[in-house]
Amino acid sequence: MNDSEPVRLGFIGAGGICEQRHLPNLAKMPGVELVAVCNRSPESSRRVQEKWGFARTADDWRQIIEANDVDAVFIGTWPYLHCELSLAALAADKHVFCQARMCMDWAEACQMVAAAGSHPEQVTMVCPSPFRVRWERTIRELLASERFGRLLSVAVNSMTAANRDPHQISWRERRELSGLNILQVGIYAETLNAWCGDYLSLTATTTTPLQKFDAQRRPVEIQIPQTVAITGTLGGGVLSTEFHTGLAAEYERAEIVLCGSAATCRVDLLAQQVELFPAASSSKTGEVIDSVGDEWQVEAEFLAAVRSA
Known part of the structure; x- marks a missing residue:
């Protein structure tokens, strides 16, 4: 073309x-x-x-x-x-x-x-994951720097109220429509694997404690977990921990915390910024090292690939 x-x-x-x-x-x-x-x-x-x-x-x-x-x-x-x-x-x-x-x-x-x-x-x-695309260059550069040091551990905290209403059942909670996809586990997994390497091992505990009801107020079995806790190891034996829930009331969190030998980095997806906490600093406030990130170019990249095919 x-x-x-x-x-x-x-x-x-x-x-x-x-x-x-x-x-x-x-x-x-x-x-x-x-x-x-x-x-x-x-x-x-x-x-x-x-x-x-x-x-x-x-x-x-x-x-x-x-x-x-x-x-x-x-x-x-x-x-x-x-x-x-x-x-x-x-x-x-x-x-x-x-x-x-x-x-x-x-x-x-x-x-x-x-x-x-x-x-x-x-x-x-x-x-792709929009926050992976936005912050990937910044995180890759940081992980390769002496400023951050060696990656020691990773933590994900993903908390929303998406599943909290007992009288609302979205397509994401219906296995016949959503399959085995659970909450935002996949979008964070894609991001962690891109930034920190593939998972070497994984263990998960899931629960679905909130009873849901249809429009006639009849109980409905929800087959997709409402809360998931995951532990695993990434490349190099780096420990990863993840907490995902759709049952958080008035307490939304969306962050990835990377702990290094010289500093800790927090990617705050709600505040839309990357913060760095140097180990040698006495300040409890992180330094914002990026609040812009890279521009979303996904559609343009797809069209460019089509033209080149």
Whole structure:
């Protein structure tokens, strides 16, 4: 594909992150043509079409996969369709951008990786962790510096109220829609592995203590844990501890703490900054070493890869 040709996109699923991040960014880019969208209902498809300027809507996702005027497919559905849609798009010689969470389970992930390997001429991309992308350069530089020293341990604290309402059950709490994905475990795992190396071992304890009810106030079994405690080792034998819960009332936390031989670093995802606490300092207040990070370029990187394919 030469630079003068537009990259023609079809969207299957266009809620949540697609409208918050992907579509606004794509709308600013030259050489992008929004060809077709298929959402959960004809009404929501038309709303997305009118808001973002898609040329048409589709009543069935297969119409987008099979369309001759679509070069790449953005998959923004819930995870239960990610594998099926990705395999179908690759089989139809389409480039694929798949929203995280990647899929339902390990078996589906293996199918997707194998399919991507069988279509090396097609670009495949899973949406990365936004805070991994934003702070990765800063953290990598810090971990390689004498200022931080040798990495000794890592701690994650992820606390929200996302699961706290007993009368609200989101798709993230329904295994038939979300698969084996649990809270924000995956997005932090991706980030830790990118920054600190792969897990060498893992142990987890899970619990689901809050009873939930449907619209008729009947008890509903929630199969996805509401709280998870994880311990493990990363590359080099570095100990990692993680606490994830969706039951925190008025006490949201989102942070990664890296302890080094010369300093401790805290990545505060709510305050959107990276702080450093030198071991030799008597101050209890950390030094903010980055409050900007790197700009989100994910959509641009995907389009550049498609043009180069």
